[in-house]
Amino acid sequence: MNISAAIWAMQAFNGLSTFCVLLLMALGLAIVFGQMGVINMAHGEFLTIGAYTTYLLSEVSERWLPAFANWYFFVAIAVAFVLAGSLGLVVEHLMIRKLYRRPLDTLLATWGLSLIMQQAFRSVFGAREVSAKLPDWLMGSLKPTAAIDIPINGLVVMGLTTLLTAGVLFALFYTRFGIDVRATMQNRTMASAVGINTARIDRLAFGLGCGLAGVAGAAFTTIGSTGPTSGSLYIVDTFLVVVFGGAQSLFGTIASAFTIAQTQATTEFFMTGSMAKVLTLSLVILILMARPQGLFALKVRR
Amino acid sequence: MHRSLNRERLTTVSVAALLSILQLGMTGCKDSSKSVGESQASAATSGGTGGLAVTEKEVVVGQLHSATGTMAISETGSIEAERLAIEQINDMGGILGRKMRIIQEDGASDWPTFAEKAKLLLEADHVASVFGCWTSASRKAVLPVFEKDNGLLYYPTFYEGLEQSKNVFYTGQEATQQILAGLDWIQKEKNAKTFYLIGSDYIWPRTSNKIARKHIENVLHGTVVGEEYYPLGYTQFGSLINKIKAQKPDVVYAIVVGGSNVSFYKQLKAAGVTAENQTLLTISVTEDEMLGIGGENMVGYYAAMKYFQSLDNENNKKFVAAFKAKYGPNSVIGDVSQAAYLGPWLYKLGVEKAQSFDVDKVVAASPGIELTTAPEGYVKIHPNHHLWSKLRVGLAQADGQFKVVYESGLLEPNPFPKGYQ
Numbered sequence: 263m264n265i266s267a268a269i270w271a272m273q274a275f276n277g278l279s280t281f282c283v284l285l286l287m288a289l290g291l292a293i294v295f296g297q298m299g300v301i302n303m304a305h306g307e308f309l310t311i312g313a314y315t316t317y318l319l320s321e322v323s324e325r326w327l328p329a330f331a332n333w334y335f336f337v338a339i340a341v342a343f344v345l346a347g348s349l350g351l352v353v354e355h356l357m358i359r360k361l362y363r364r365p366l367d368t369l370l371a372t373w374g375l376s377l378i379m380q381q382a383f384r385s386v387f388g389a390r391e392v393s394a395k396l397p398d399w400l401m402g403s404l405k406p407t408a409a410i411d412i413p414i415n416g417l418v419v420m421g422l423t424t425l426l427t428a429g430v431l432f433a434l435f436y437t438r439f440g441i442d443v444r445a446t447m448q449n450r451t452m453a454s455a456v457g458i459n460t461a462r463i464d465r466l467a468f469g470l471g472c473g474l475a476g477v478a479g480a481a482f483t484t485i486g487s488t489g490p491t492s493g494s495l496y497i498v499d500t501f502l503v504v505v506f507g508g509a510q511s512l513f514g515t516i517a518s519a520f521t522i523a524q525t526q527a528t529t530e531f532f533m534t535g536s537m538a539k540v541l542t543l544s545l546v547i548l549i550l551m552a553r554p555q556g557l558f559a560l561k562v563r564r
Numbered sequence: 565m566h567r568s569l570n571r572e573r574l575t576t577v578s579v580a581a582l583l584s585i586l587q588l589g590m591t592g593c594k595d596s597s598k599s600v601g602e603s604q605a606s607a608a609t610s611g612g613t614g615g616l617a618v619t620e621k622e623v624v625v626g627q628l629h630s631a632t633g634t635m636a637i638s639e640t641g642s643i644e645a646e647r648l649a650i651e652q653i654n655d656m657g658g659i660l661g662r663k664m665r666i667i668q669e670d671g672a673s674d675w676p677t678f679a680e681k682a683k684l685l686l687e688a689d690h691v692a693s694v695f696g697c698w699t700s701a702s703r704k705a706v707l708p709v710f711e712k713d714n715g716l717l718y719y720p721t722f723y724e725g726l727e728q729s730k731n732v733f734y735t736g737q738e739a740t741q742q743i744l745a746g747l748d749w750i751q752k753e754k755n756a757k758t759f760y761l762i763g764s765d766y767i768w769p770r771t772s773n774k775i776a777r778k779h780i781e782n783v784l785h786g787t788v789v790g791e792e793y794y795p796l797g798y799t800q801f802g803s804l805i806n807k808i809k810a811q812k813p814d815v816v817y818a819i820v821v822g823g824s825n826v827s828f829y830k831q832l833k834a835a836g837v838t839a840e841n842q843t844l845l846t847i848s849v850t851e852d853e854m855l856g857i858g859g860e861n862m863v864g865y866y867a868a869m870k871y872f873q874s875l876d877n878e879n880n881k882k883f884v885a886a887f888k889a890k891y892g893p894n895s896v897i898g899d900v901s902q903a904a905y906l907g908p909w910l911y912k913l914g915v916e917k918a919q920s921f922d923v924d925k926v927v928a929a930s931p932g933i934e935l936t937t938a939p940e941g942y943v944k945i946h947p948n949h950h951l952w953s954k955l956r957v958g959l960a961q962a963d964g965q966f967k968v969v970y971e972s973g974l975l976e977p978n979p980f981p982k983g984y985q
Contacts, residue, residue: 276802391856411836487826530803535794
């Protein structure tokens with residue numbers, strides 16, 4: 263097998279891997295912003311919670327449970343979901359629920375929340391970045407042939423993304439909870455009138471979105487940094503994916519993550535990173551000008 | 565009704581916040597109009613120190629870094645090192661018998677804030693000197709303030725050069741000092757002919773890579789097979805790594821910063837690129853960055869710096885011991901922290917040579933000053949306000965430290981290099 267074919271194979275994997283990263287970071291926001299219409303500027307900080315959870319568990323396992331060091335990562339993902347999700351429930355109760363009909367005020371309020379959370383991370387963990395010690399098997403690569411390296415952390419992120427996306431789709435379309443969520447989002451008054459406890463649905467949906475962000479944050483310790491502002495690295499791309507996909511459609515989010523990832527990965531290979539980003543963003547802007555509602559729009563009578 | 569009340573309240577709050585910000589700005593202006601009278605008054609009490617806050621017992625100095633915001637990651641080390649130096653100077657009796665008192669302002673990773681706070685330090689507090697700034701953007705923002713108010717700034721970061729101000733002393737290396745000797749070494753050591761230049765997309769990496777390219781092409785007669793920039797905060801380096809694999813350069817020359825830095829090295833490792841199959845030289849990873857990247861992801865790569873925590877000399881052993889005693893056994897010291905540590909000491913020598921705190925006199929006395937107790941060994945102030953210093957190449961270790969594998973002679977600072985622009 264010659265070198266250029268190997269490069270193409272790895273580049274194809276890279277495109278898929280970028281797609282999964284984008285989708286994973288956008289999944290939580292697709293619920294919070296897409297379904298509920300809450301512009302959560304602090305979404306990145308919920309990712310950071312996940313990242314710090316991984317870091318803390320890696321410290322714990324290194325110090326007290328060395329036998330656990332190879333597998334703590336999966337526990338970290340679960341714990342990150344619970345921690346970020348619970349904090350999401352609290353934030354919804356104290357702040358978001360008072361702002362449902364005022365999206366622009368939510369923007370300001372959650373922006374403030376994100377600043378508070380960043381400074382809290384800084385006070386607790388220090389301003390410097392930290393690094394979770396990841397198990398060796400996770401940071402290695404598979405070598406199907408001599409010239410091809412498939413990063414294992416990329417495979418893990420892919421697996422996780424597939425699992426979570428399937429889970430979220432199932433929850434939204436095949437469970438009572440999902441029906442309630444969609445009903446509430448489409449017509450709050452009517453949903454309430456038929457006996458759905460909309461306040462509870464709001465709280466759970468917001469918590470779920472934040473929990474998913476926590477999972478993404480935990481997973482991203484394998485490919486990125488853990489610091490007070492790490493989450494903010496992802497926030498712009500996250501909104502981009504959700505808005506481009508059509509805010510209310512989960513399938514739109516998936517399609518959008520795929521389109522953006524492929525465009526980016528391909529253009530990056532032929533030009534410098536900054537130019538590729540410019541090209542990708544221009545493309546997104548052009549398409550949004552033609553289709554302001556995004557790739558997929560939900561047809562609902564208002 | 566309830567909602568509209570809430571909304572009104574929020575509007576009131578935000579308007580109040582806006583007003584208070586505006587007011588801050590106004591206060592700044594007021595202070596500057598007042599400062600003439602005030603400075604005359606304090607000049608009378610301090611005995612010919614040019615209106616500075618210097619009394620018989622103390623000299624007030626400013627510290628202006630980002631303690632909050634994105635840049636706090638990098639600037640924390642500088643804050644710590646400067647405080648240590650000032651504490652040690654005070655323990656030795658201070659400067660000309662006066663203890664240094666610090667007024668710390670927070671630039672908050674925001675360049676206009678830096679300018680605002682610089683103005684506050686110089687015009688309201690009349691500080692005798694300021695130790696501060698980290699990014700070039702923050703330095704450029706405060707430069708006009710320092711030049712207008714005739715302040716004195718000790719700036720610690722290695723940077724792209726192309727600047728020289730009467731009011732600034734640059735205690736880090738300018739680009740040619742950090743780049744040329746390192747490239748010479750790696751070319752000889754690895755018999756390198758092809759180089760791949762990578763950077764975050766802003767002024768320092770771009771200027772540095774421009775100098776590196778000229779040196780590679782004109783002096784080393786090598787080839788630059790790629791030169792690429794990625795936006796700050798970029799997290800997906802898969803395509804770049806594939807391009808590196810396709811090109812197989814002898815050396816990857818990397819100037820990636822911030823959170824991107826961590827992504828870059830983690831993804832390199834996961835894609836099977838390690839020191840065993842790829843030589844990499846960076847000028848943007850110090851012991852501070854290693855904390856975030858993780859030593860295990862960086863093992864075997866080279867960094868070119870003037871200082872490493874592992875330097876084996878008496879000055880440095882004392883410095884590291886004092887730093888750890890003050891900030892804990894796990895604290896690390898990067899290149900810039902050491903350069904920041906030099907600031908207060910160089911200021912002390914300047915004042916003592918001038919026998920005055922007056923800024924003009926300190927500036928005039930400073931060129932030629934030698935600091936033999938520097939942790940990096942020996943430095944000397946050049947008439948162009950930069951330092952003569954050495955360059956070292958360090959080999960990254962799994963524990964987050966560097967092993968020094970090369971040390972240059974003393975290098976002359978040259979912030980405006982001919983033939984490299």
